[in-house]
Amino acid sequence: MAAGAGSLPELEAVAWRRRIDERSLRLRERISAAYTALYITPLLVVAAVLVLIEPLLAPIALVGLFLAWVVPELFANRGAVVVRVSRRRDGGPERVAQGLLGDLLGHDERELQRHTGLAMERGRLGVWLVSEAGALLVRPGGRCVHAFCVRVADGDLPPSDRIAHLLLALREDEEGFATVANHAFVGATWRMRRRIPAVRRPALDAAAEVSRAYRG
Amino acid sequence: MTRLLRMDASGHTELAAWSAGDPASHERAASIFDEQLDGGYMGVAKLHDQSFEQVKQLPVDVEYVLLRRPIVGG
Secondary structure: OOOOOOOOHHHHHHOOOOOOOHHHHHHHHHHHHHHHHHHHHHHHHHHHHHHHHOHHHHHHHHHHHHHHHHHHHHHHHHHHHHHOOOOOOOOHHHHHHHHHHHHHOOHHHHHHHHHHOOEEEEOOOOEEEEOOOEEEEEOOOOOEEEEEEEEEOOOOOOHHHHHHHHHHHHHHOHHHHHHHOEEEEEEEHHHHHHHOOHHHHHHHHHHHHHHHHOOO | OEEEEEOOOOOOEEEEEEOOOOHHHHHHHHHHHHHHHHOOOEEEEEOOOOOEEEEOOOOOOOOEEEEEOOEEEO
């Protein structure tokens, strides 16, 4: 896909990808839900049947239940990596970058970013939470979240500048931003909430709250 | 005055400033802007309606212009 007017120039580097839009996000959500159900349902059925046949097989049934629980958690953990907490850098450049990032955000978003490290941005696809190395997209309704791996191609930048880079690209072209990024996870917001660092959770709660209002 | 800011390892650096009533200052800033684009930076202008737009030529009447590095899937 060539980058058109108003599109992110970075799309040229991923020309083989189809542009992410509302429809493709919904499709991913349905496929993920179906895949999870397909994986979990047999484990739950086997666990129930084992206990019904012979109650002494309960420990084996528990192994099945554990697998049904742990696999979705591992998927969510892969998505949570995009908002992991990196080593803090509080030097002069970071203070300067924090000032610029603060200028890009509204008052409430600025306070949220200072406390959680995530910059909240309302988009057409949902509510975004931008970190240094990726972004979460909480979908309208607040029950579903996508995780995207994306970063600025300059390792020397202070953390707040890296967030500002992603925020600017997101504001230039939301769908283009989602297309350039690597999709890491889609699933329940509550599951993602458990896997992300505690310091990030208030941002996810706030984004879910805002995205619930998207339904009116 | 409208400012041209580059996001870099120092946090950010002001490279130029210009005003709509001073074409010479804009010309100087545009020359610096073009050099930065040749060096791999991308221009993003903050417009008066608070939206952001990618620019390949330095606009005259905007709030400010930022130079950023490309992003990649991680």
